[in-house]
Amino acid sequence: MKRFTAVLATAALASAATVRADEPLKVVFQGGRTVPIEALEFKGGQFVVTVAQEGLTVGQAVPAASADHIFGDKPEAVNKGVGLMLLDDPVKALGALEPQLVSQKVTAAVPGNFWVETARAAILAYANMGNSSKVEALGKELSDATPEAGQDPVVGLAKVLLMPAATKVDAKVAAFNEFINDSTPTDVAAYASYFKGAALLKGKKDAEALEAYSVVTCLYPTGNSILNGAAEMASAQFLSNQKRRDEAVTLLNAAIRDAHNSPVADEAKKRLESLK
Structure with missing residues (x-):
């Protein structure tokens, strides 16, 4: 019986882990409200609801300053892209990273986001390809997303690689x-x-x-x-x-x-x- 119980417990833990891995990333706002990133877009310094949520209607604006952090697991594609970039395969790296640049962009100014990490890796991959125009363009996006920090230093690092x-x-x-x-x-x-x-x-x-x-x-x-x-x-x-x-x-x-x-x-x- 003890062995059977242990098996059930293991299965339950595995199931719980699977459920969490499948959960969409969410923005956690002050007060504890969570909203999937797919239900938001970022416009004019505010989050705008694109899919109705509990207590939120389509088109409703939420101040960016009220976003506290990101909840959820890092997308596997980010680590895959970083790894491929470090293994000197920038083309395949960007194949993994570029879709994440699009899907994660809404979170760029939220603490704990994965977009900044993705953007930095992509900039380095572009530099490894010798694509200076892409480095500059994405570098500007990165700096615009975090204006308080000025130009992100990864842009300067990319120029060394170039x-x-x-x-x-x-x-x-x-x-x-x-x-x-x-x-x-x-x-x-x-x-x-x-x-x-x-x-x-x-x-x-x-x-x-x-x-x-x-x-x-x-x-x-x-x-x-x-x-x-x-x-x-x-x-x-x-x-x-x-x-x-x-x-x-x-x-x-x-x-x-x-x-x-x-x-x-x-x-x-x-x-x-x-x-x-």
């Missing part, structure tokens, strides 16, 4: 260093250190690259879990090349945990298998 391929490594490193500080948003600083590591690798400065990747996880661990996993995987490759297998295995396992349910975790699993 530097000509012939730019000397030392010049790129110096440019990346401008964004690795406590005044830069944590995820942008972490991205800067990650791409600094990649630039150092291309410049045959492997030990310095390892240090840059370590900065991501040691100084900016709250920046982005997928980014943490990518940095750990890159560090593992360096250690593997140095015949430091045990350390590489440890880092790959950490990457799988940190970047779970993303292309980075999938790639880390493949690399772990190759070390066995």
Whole structure:
């Protein structure tokens, strides 16, 4: 009987998790009222109801300042897009990110939104493609959505990625260093250190690259879990090349945990298998 009860409990928990995952993201307003983001649009600094809700009619305006936070799970496509961007596949990354830029835009000014993270990743993906016009256009959208912060620093970081391929490594490193500080948003600083590591690798400065990747996880661990996993995987490759297998295995396992349910975790699993 105890075993049967445990099975039922497990099934119930799994069912509850499924229900939550399927719940639409909602804007939580002051006072506790929640409204699915699909039932809102943002116009003239206000939320406008597009689908009638309990106590709200179509066309009713709700002040933006009354939005408290976002409730719900991050869309899987965001992590997928971030992972693909970090694996240097910007076209597929944008295939995942661009629909989220549209669906999440209404939440852009609400604390806890996923649109800003999505926009920053998309800007970096455009930069990796060499598409400066898209970087500028989306950068303006991002800055307009968060006017109190001015131009988002990810735009400046993207411009570093857009530097000509012939730019000397030392010049790129110096440019990346401008964004690795406590005044830069944590995820942008972490991205800067990650791409600094990649630039150092291309410049045959492997030990310095390892240090840059370590900065991501040691100084900016709250920046982005997928980014943490990518940095750990890159560090593992360096250690593997140095015949430091045990350390590489440890880092790959950490990457799988940190970047779970993303292309980075999938790639880390493949690399772990190759070390066995």
